Amino acid sequence: MNIKEFTKGLFKENPTFIIMLGMCPTLGVTTQVVNALGMGAAVIFVLTFSNILISALKKIIPDCVRIPCYIVVIACFVSIVEMVMHAYLPSVFNALGVYLPLVVVNCIILGRAEAFANKNSVGDSALDGLGMGLGFTMSLTLIALIREVIGAGTITLIPIGSFSGTITIPGLSANPVRVMSLAAGALLLMGLLKAFFQYLQNRKEAR
């Protein structure tokens, strides 16, 4: 097992900002921080387990039907997450809506199965899944945080005890820049962040 397989997903090969995979849910669910966290948790679970299983079955799965096999495995895990969330975390399930079943066709998961899990050991694949999932969650949370603060003037987290789950930012919540919570704002912000991370990378390489 190589710990590098875990850390590469966080920054160096971050799925959202560097590999640019899984843009659809990234733009779709990042209207509130809590949605980003829920989506991230679902992706971490599905990605880790599908990577482990696909890596373990890599010698059995025939090359010509590998994609259908991957999709069946991934869809199975997504359905499990969906049913468990529906039963035990109904509020997160409701908030994620249509994006949860769409995890099946999330390119990160199929991409990692195809590019990593079917060539590497089970341990490395598990680390890769965890790292990529965590990197995806971090990017999603960052985008959601910026969009929610500017677009709605609030930060929505999970309600615990007396804490209602929503932090309101004075000033901004009365006059939010509403475009940020719409699809156009997501694209604008995504472009700006991508440019920023590209700048950081270029500067690092120039040194």
Place this chain on the structure above:
Amino acid sequence: MKTYIKVALILGSICAVSALLLAFVNQVTEPVIKALASQEEIAALSDVAAGMKIGAKEAVADSDLVKERYSLGNKEGWILKVETNGYGGPISLVASLLNDGSIIAAKVVSSSETPGLGKKSELPGYMDMFIGKGASSQIPTSKDMLSSEDSQAVSGASVTFTAISKALDSASAYVKSIGGR
């Protein structure tokens, strides 16, 4: 030929194992999900009943959108369960109406609308723009019929708004068609 059979067998067995696993998880979670749904429905009914007595559930067959009805209070009105289609799929809502077709209260029970946009229709306050409408004043079914403040609140989620307003409009029409009684 042999390879084809082998490939088919492998893919088939992966599918079979997945199906078994899902059947097992479903067995565990289904009763919990069902209990949650009926709890939510009861909570939604008492939310819109405005303190009045809720009658027994009756199925409705002669309306496109209205699926179920409950008599309200001492024959003062009806609670209707309405199902419509929004942006992300079916929206199910309950609405209480007086016999003249005006809306007392309404609530979205379940929807698959976009979080942060159409999903806002589930927040308290969203239905305020419909309350009291339906008898002498018309239910707003397009954005032009809203005040500028309400129209801002639904911006970005016009499809959801249209679906909900049409659902409430047909609920109101249904109550009028049965003449209150």
